[in-house]
Amino acid sequence: MQTAMFDATDKTAPGHYGPSQTALLLLDFHSTLVYKLGGKAASAALGVAASMRIWAKSHGIQVIHGLIDVNATPFPTCKGADMLLGIVATMKSDGAEEPAELFEGGDDITFTRRPGYISALKSPGLVDFLQQNGIKSLILTGLSTSGCVMRTAVSATDAEYVVTVISDACADPTEGMHEIMTGKVLNHMGYVATASEFQEGFAKARGGV
Numbered sequence: 434m435q436t437a438m439f440d441a442t443d444k445t446a447p448g449h450y451g452p453s454q455t456a457l458l459l460l461d462f463h464s465t466l467v468y469k470l471g472g473k474a475a476s477a478a479l480g481v482a483a484s485m486r487i488w489a490k491s492h493g494i495q496v497i498h499g500l501i502d503v504n505a506t507p508f509p510t511c512k513g514a515d516m517l518l519g520i521v522a523t524m525k526s527d528g529a530e531e532p533a534e535l536f537e538g539g540d541d542i543t544f545t546r547r548p549g550y551i552s553a554l555k556s557p558g559l560v561d562f563l564q565q566n567g568i569k570s571l572i573l574t575g576l577s578t579s580g581c582v583m584r585t586a587v588s589a590t591d592a593e594y595v596v597t598v599i600s601d602a603c604a605d606p607t608e609g610m611h612e613i614m615t616g617k618v619l620n621h622m623g624y625v626a627t628a629s630e631f632q633e634g635f636a637k638a639r640g641g642v
Contacts, residue, residue: 435624435626435630435634436634438597438624438626438631438634439634439635439637439638440638441638444595445595446595446624447570447572447595447597447624447631447635448634448635448638449570449595449638450569450570450595451639452492452493452494453493453566453567454567454568454569454570455494455495455568455569455570455571455572456494456495456496456497456563456566456568456570456571456572457485457486457489457494457495457496457497457572457574458497458498458499458553458571458572458573458574458575458585459482459486459496459497459498459499459531459535459574459575460499460553460573460574460575460576460581460582460585461499461500461501461575461576461577461580461581462479462482462498462500462531462532462535462575462576463500463501463524463528463529463530463531463576464527464528464529464530464531464532465523465524465527465528465529466524466576466577467479467532467576468528469523469527469528470520470523470606471576471577471604471605471606472576472577472604472605472606472607472611473604474604474605474611475576475604475606477601477604478574478575478576478601478602478603478604479532479534479535480534481574481599481601481602481628482535482574482575482599482602483532483534483535484628485572485574485599485602485628485631485632486535486539486541488628488632489572490539492635494572495542495566495568496539496541496542497541497542497543497544497559497562498531498535498536498541498542498543498544499543499544499545499546499553499556499559499575499581499585500531500543500544500545500546501521501524501529501545501546501548502545502546502547502548503521503524503525503529503548505545505547505548506518506547506548507547507548507549508547508549508550511548511549514549517548517549518548520548521548542562544556544557544558544559544562551580551581551584551585552581552584552585552587552588552589553581553585554585554588554589554592555588560592563594568594569594569595570594570595570596570597571585571589571594571595571596571597572597572599572631573585573586573589573596573597573598573599573603574598574599574602574603575602575603576603576604576605577603577604577605577606577607577610577611578598578603578604578605578610578611578614578615578619579605579607579610579611579613579614580605582598582603582614582619583614583618583619586598586619586622586623587622589623590622590623595623595624596622596623596624597623597624597625597626597631598615598619598623598624598625598626599626599627599628599631600615600625600626600627601627601628602628603615
């Protein structure tokens with residue numbers, strides 16, 4: 434476990450922030466991406482993300498779903514708009530919804546964004562929601578690691594949030610890309626931990642609760 438992550442005296446660390454200032458983001462777990470386009474580790478990442486959701490809710494941590502609005506069109510200057518439209522069409526026919534384990538028995542909140550916007554923070558209303566609820570620390574999970582997870586991490590750190598990526602709750606369709614992103618990129622702009630490491634450290638930072 435990375436002790437520095439859970440130093441309650443360090444404002445740059447997730448351990449400084451309690452449940453009411455922390456949010457878990459579940460990003461782009463559309464069924465089509467999980468089961469067809471997300472890569473061989475996508476289903477395992479979904480399972481870990483679902484477990485993180487249960488843990489977060491049991492600790493009073495806000496759970497937020499970030500999804501692509503499959504009924505919207507890409508913005509006019511979006512590169513590869515035709516390809517995106519094709520992916521969105523596939524999602525609409527094969528599974529734009531999230532798998533059931535991500536929303537069972539929940540009062541979670543969902544924000545959607547226009548195709549072409551990669552960062553979840555481009556979802557209308559999300560930044561306002563975080564600010565209004567005093568959330569300072571974001572825990573990221575999602576598909577793909579080099580896509581929405583990385584871009585959300587970049588925009589969130591620029592917006593002065595503390596960011597932690599749960600490595601085993603993310604996956605990437607490109608072979609080896611997940612390891613590069615978690616081991617050489619995301620760990621330099623924020624924190625990277627497995628689900629078990631984060632849960633154990635967060636509990637210890639809260640006095641073992």
